[in-house]
Amino acid sequence: MNDASSEDVFQNLISSNDTFLFDCDGVLWKGAKAVPGAAAVVNFLENLGKQVIFVTNNSTKSRDKYVDKLSSLGYPSDKEKIFGTAYTSALYLKHIAKIDGKVYLIGNESMGEELDNVGIKHFGIGPDNVATSLDYDDIKRCKLDEDVNAVLVGFDGHISFSKLVRAGSYLRNPNCLFLATNSDARLPLGDCKHVVPGTGVMVASVCTVAAREPDVWCGKPGKFMFECIQKTIDINPDRAIMIGDNTKTDIVFGKQNSLKTLLVFSGVSSRDSVNSILESSDPALKEQVPDYVLPSLGDWAEFCS
Ligand SMILES: C[C@H](OP(=O)(O)O)C(=O)O
Ligand SMILES: [Mg+2]
Structure with missing residues (x-):
């Protein structure tokens, strides 16, 4: 070294x-x-x-949003030279997995944007707190969509019990593909006294409830x-x-x-x-x-x- x-x-x-x-x-x-x-x-x-x-x-930006961030901070910003996990996970689902059903997304708007760019149907963005207790009537409020054949997990600031119920239920089907963006445990935010949980925390929660590891990692070091x-x-x-x-x-x-x-x-x-x-x-x-x-x-x- x-x-x-x-x-x-x-x-x-x-x-x-x-x-x-x-x-x-x-x-x-x-x-x-x-x-x-x-x-x-x-x-x-x-x-x-x-x-x-x-x-x-970092899955919180699409390629277009990285162009904006790079250029606003004075960096070169050629879109073709930017590889983020919102983009690579959409590429995997489109070109490798060739998903024809829906993707259940524990993620964010930028991931949704990249999935839209390649025409992959998805849902799950935003808060989902329909079930908050262990009462089965409450849990049944998490309706399951029969057309889901992949679960994709990236950074989601709205991760919740309901989302874990849904992800675990979809992934109980061994034919349902499990993709994750990355395993980073914390985000380096500079002058910040708080510990900031990274996507790895969200992926680990889904792995635990699903009793499965991701089939594919779309970020480094995958x-x-x-x-x-x-x-x-x-x-x-x-x-x-x-x-x-x-x-x-x-x-x-x-x-x-x-x-x-x-x-x-x-x-x-x-x-x-x-x-x-x-x-x-x-x-x-x-x-x-x-x-x-x-x-x-x-x-x-x-x-x-
Ligand atoms: C920290 C990491 O982003 P990167 O360091 O790969 O840009 C991430 O968002 O988990
Ligand atoms: Mg880094």
Whole structure:
């Protein structure tokens, strides 16, 4: 594991890579605020002719909404280079699963937007609290739709008992496909005293009630995310680097796809967490060790003028 803070290492990474894949939350921004200096670095790479790709597990934005967020924070915003899980889950349902019935969605408006874009019927967005007790008459208020043949779980700020009743009931049918966007436990929101539950919390609830694991993960480190990117963008893994803030998602994703990996400490994973991985004797954790570390992407801004 190398420290990437020096200008020499930065120049070396520029000459040895044509493609830079950036995670978003915790690398480019935290909540609504850009990571200081990060946009200068990304624009510098883009202006050098490097291929810049954005790869995020966050399902709360469609590709169109990511275009708006990236450009409002000063980043390049080519829609074709943005891969989020609202988009990739819709691609999976349309092109791989070829769903012809309905999708029960524990998710959000942006996921609905991407499903609409590919013509997949869905329902479930928004609050659903029809059942709140263990009284069976109450539970029966969760009417079940016979046409559901997939359950998709992403970020849902309205997750509730009723939604878990429905998801568990649909997934009791082994032919009902179970898709999840990502397993991130917490969201890095910057100056926030609160712990912010990530989609992994919602997916874990559905796994528990359904007594099943997802059939497909549509985000990092799942392989479908990289397949989506490769379908439209030519990447030579020998000359590509994944830059992320989470060892479990970003670094494993990079390693599994033979990319170089760089971990920044501006988001989820800390230097201490990497040190404990290095000290661990568990061979499975090796995949989480990045090739390079850097406190923050913005630290390279001083080399970009
Ligand atoms: C935190 C993560 O987003 P990413 O870091 O992949 O952009 C997520 O939304 O769970
Ligand atoms: Mg991140």
